[in-house]
Amino acid sequence: MTDSTKVRQKPGKRERLATAAARVLHEQGVEKTTLADIARAADVPVGNVYYYFKTKDQLVEAAIDAHGQNLQTIIAALDDLPTPQERLKALVGGWVDQRELAARYGCPTGTLAAELDKREDGLDRQIAKIMQVLLDWAEQQFQAMGRSDSRELAVALIAAYQGISLLTNTFRDPELMATEGCRLERWIDSLT
Amino acid sequence: MTDSTKVRQKPGKRERLATAAARVLHEQGVEKTTLADIARAADVPVGNVYYYFKTKDQLVEAAIDAHGQNLQTIIAALDDLPTPQERLKALVGGWVDQRELAARYGCPTGTLAAELDKREDGLDRQIAKIMQVLLDWAEQQFQAMGRSDSRELAVALIAAYQGISLLTNTFRDPELMATEGCRLERWIDSLT
Amino acid sequence: MTDSTKVRQKPGKRERLATAAARVLHEQGVEKTTLADIARAADVPVGNVYYYFKTKDQLVEAAIDAHGQNLQTIIAALDDLPTPQERLKALVGGWVDQRELAARYGCPTGTLAAELDKREDGLDRQIAKIMQVLLDWAEQQFQAMGRSDSRELAVALIAAYQGISLLTNTFRDPELMATEGCRLERWIDSLT
Amino acid sequence: MTDSTKVRQKPGKRERLATAAARVLHEQGVEKTTLADIARAADVPVGNVYYYFKTKDQLVEAAIDAHGQNLQTIIAALDDLPTPQERLKALVGGWVDQRELAARYGCPTGTLAAELDKREDGLDRQIAKIMQVLLDWAEQQFQAMGRSDSRELAVALIAAYQGISLLTNTFRDPELMATEGCRLERWIDSLT
DNA sequence: CATGAATGAGGATTCATTCAT
DNA sequence: TATGAATGAATCCTCATTCAT
Incomplete structure (x- = not known):
């Protein structure tokens, strides 16, 4: 219970980064998007990004995954x-x-x-x-x-x-x- | 006749650059393509590119034009x-x-x-x-x-x-x- | 005590750059002075300069400010x-x-x-x-x-x-x- | 008489360059002024400048001379x-x-x-x-x-x-x- | 885990100067 | 002489990535 504060405050910085990446990469394109752009959008310090993703490409991959999961959700809804x-x-x-x-x-x-x-x-x-x-x-x-x-x-x-x-x-x-x-x-x- | 090679090489450096740009930009994308890439493809020294195009964007524009003219040619043929x-x-x-x-x-x-x-x-x-x-x-x-x-x-x-x-x-x-x-x-x- | 040297060196990198800029710009003039010149004078890697100043102009501005503060100090002393x-x-x-x-x-x-x-x-x-x-x-x-x-x-x-x-x-x-x-x-x- | 046309058409391209240099260098400063700027102001093709002046510095020197002669003229008038x-x-x-x-x-x-x-x-x-x-x-x-x-x-x-x-x-x-x-x-x- | 700072490898652009004709 | 074109050395600036704390 004691840690609930912390848990609730940052419910997956990793996920926040992936989501932000998905959005920003879509808006600006991969090449024109800076790691700093994504970090800012996710409200995560630039240096910290590397704790979750070793390279920019991995972050792009995570963004792709996010789009993939989004698609899965859509499909699941359609299947009803x-x-x-x-x-x-x-x-x-x-x-x-x-x-x-x-x-x-x-x-x-x-x-x-x-x-x-x-x-x-x-x-x-x-x-x-x-x-x-x-x-x-x-x-x-x-x-x-x-x-x-x-x-x-x-x-x-x-x-x-x-x-x-x-x-x-x-x-x-x-x-x-x-x-x-x-x-x-x-x-x-x-x-x- | 002997100098025809050299003479013929110059006439279209600008055009050569535009054509090379059209090709390379298509192959690699705009952001990933370096001016040096295009210069190399056109066999023109990097510094010299700027004699023909003031900025990278102008070179991209020329490449777009090249694609446009290509389209015109195609359409003209179809109209027959x-x-x-x-x-x-x-x-x-x-x-x-x-x-x-x-x-x-x-x-x-x-x-x-x-x-x-x-x-x-x-x-x-x-x-x-x-x-x-x-x-x-x-x-x-x-x-x-x-x-x-x-x-x-x-x-x-x-x-x-x-x-x-x-x-x-x-x-x-x-x-x-x-x-x-x-x-x-x-x-x-x-x-x- | 041993690490005091290093510790003390960081505190004012930004200020060190501004001071170095003020001096070097005075000595060499704005146009003739390279960012590398200033970086060298401040003993800071060139790339790092941009962490503190987004453009050369901002560095020049900081140098001007340094001169301005210097003037304020002088005036303050005179007022006594x-x-x-x-x-x-x-x-x-x-x-x-x-x-x-x-x-x-x-x-x-x-x-x-x-x-x-x-x-x-x-x-x-x-x-x-x-x-x-x-x-x-x-x-x-x-x-x-x-x-x-x-x-x-x-x-x-x-x-x-x-x-x-x-x-x-x-x-x-x-x-x-x-x-x-x-x-x-x-x-x-x-x-x- | 035959050469009068030519003589009158370009009454000293060299002098025209020096005069233009004097003016443009005054207006823009030495470092910010390009040879092309001066050539344009003098209406002389860039490549041709080097026939008259081996280097940019020599052109600057000529501009200084022009200012010097201007001063002499002023002084001469004052002496009356x-x-x-x-x-x-x-x-x-x-x-x-x-x-x-x-x-x-x-x-x-x-x-x-x-x-x-x-x-x-x-x-x-x-x-x-x-x-x-x-x-x-x-x-x-x-x-x-x-x-x-x-x-x-x-x-x-x-x-x-x-x-x-x-x-x-x-x-x-x-x-x-x-x-x-x-x-x-x-x-x-x-x-x- | 967190984070501000550091670093260096490019990349676009400018320009004096040279060259070929 | 005249001239468009060529060249490459600098210079500013960006950014992924790393590091020290």
Whole structure:
């Protein structure tokens, strides 16, 4: 009981750093983000960061993980819905809900992937895994809809999202995402 | 005749730099690319770069322009085709032809856009212009096909390309682009 | 006791840098002085300088402040003297005492002012403030002597000092300062 | 006659460079002025400068010479006046006439001297010579007035000018020069 | 564990000077 | 002579990473 104060005060500095990193890296990009930026955002002294993460790359990895866990949460929520069509459309709906963020900074996973793909760290494989998870989940839904081309459809859906995120961001226009979202929902319905 | 080699080398140092920049920036990303990298790729002494471009940003801008001119060339070639369907499918075919490059480095315009959108330079507006050109051209084709939803379709098409470029790059799998290319061609045919 | 050396060395790294900057900038001039020069003079690694001062200009500003504080100290000491005449003559006496330094590098404030006036930073306003302080103090003394033209006299006195500093420096002849000092003291006495 | 065209077109590129250098160096200071600045001001291609001056320092020297010749011209004009008092007061009057320039950039000779004294080139001796000329001339005038302390007075006069130039420049206030000019004229009259 | 401070390896940029024509 | 272009040595500044306490 005595330590509860301390425990409650810093409920995982490590986690706070990872969360802050996820946000700041999304907003500023990996290369333009300083360790100091992240430390500041997490309200952690710069020197202390290294107690939790040996290198900047490890912090980036933690940020990727955070995005991954976020995705897991989203998927878990979607799985409560009764039909695959509804699940897929709910996914699209979620994207549309985030359109303001996309207009400003693009898709968190997508922009991270684009940037990390320029490197030969394992980091690019890390982000690929997350993308894979989403892809697999979408594939399952299309399969549940009885489509034999489920993989292809899953790729098309995720690609459509990544692409419209990029355009939405490039033109700073959230409406692009909204319009494309409607189109994708109609498309899902048309697949029976 | 003997001096032609040397004589021919100078004429386009500025252009050589822009071309090299376009390539290297695509391959390595803007932030990770050093002026020295570009200078080396263009076989120009670092100090000399500044004779042609006052800042790194100006060199990036020149690289963007190079990509823009490349796009213009492509579009001009496409316009020789008789029907809008053929033109659009030829565009898609071109993307598929470039799938190996996309698998390695992603779409030149798209990755550049993703990275530059993190900045508040005019550079992000510059790349948006190029994307706009492509979008406008695609819209014209859909319009020529008699579609009233030409804008929406154009956005969907370009988004699909940008998205599949990202996935192709993320998974280092050119086949993704090929498959999606076929799907897009079928889709175009279905719109008549 | 053994570690006192090291312990004592840290306490004022920032101040050590400012002091070193004040000296080196006086000796070499602002433009000719490298950050490395100052770092070396303060026995601080170059990279570390930026922990204390974000830019070279901020370091220059700190040096100006150092000169300003030095002036305050001098003025405070002068104010202990009973009559304005004595105070003014003591000021002049101080100048004469520093004539060797003036012969080598000129008046610290004056040379700095001359150089910074070529710039449009706020730095030139910073040095003007210090000059103003000296001017105001001199004016008060002449006022205390009952002179209605106190401002004009103050300007004349400071100008005489700045001018003779320049000549002393130009001709590398400390005697110029000494002679002019005597003249100024006689002049002060003549004003009653 | 045939060469008159050419002769008239470029009446001494060398001289044009020296004049431009004198002006630009006064305005911007030696260190902050690039060769390109001077070349541009003289409307001479950069590469061509080196045909006339082997190094930047030689150009600075030429600028100093230009100021020296300017001084000679002024002195020559003053010498037309009948009495030493009138000559000295005319000198002071000239300073006052130039007060706007002094407020902006200080005294050409003085600021140059201040900057060059920081160097160990012969350049600082060069500027000292010019200052010497002025000093000698003033000394002669005081001598002609029958003063045995002519040297000391000459030094005081020139120092007063250099000092008030600095203050005028520091405070950007031409009036300072005007006021001090009046004071100096009264002072000259009082010496008889 | 915490933290302010230290360090040094780059990276962009400037500019005097040189060169080829 | 004239001139655009070339060159490389400096210089300022950033930042990941380490260290001492």
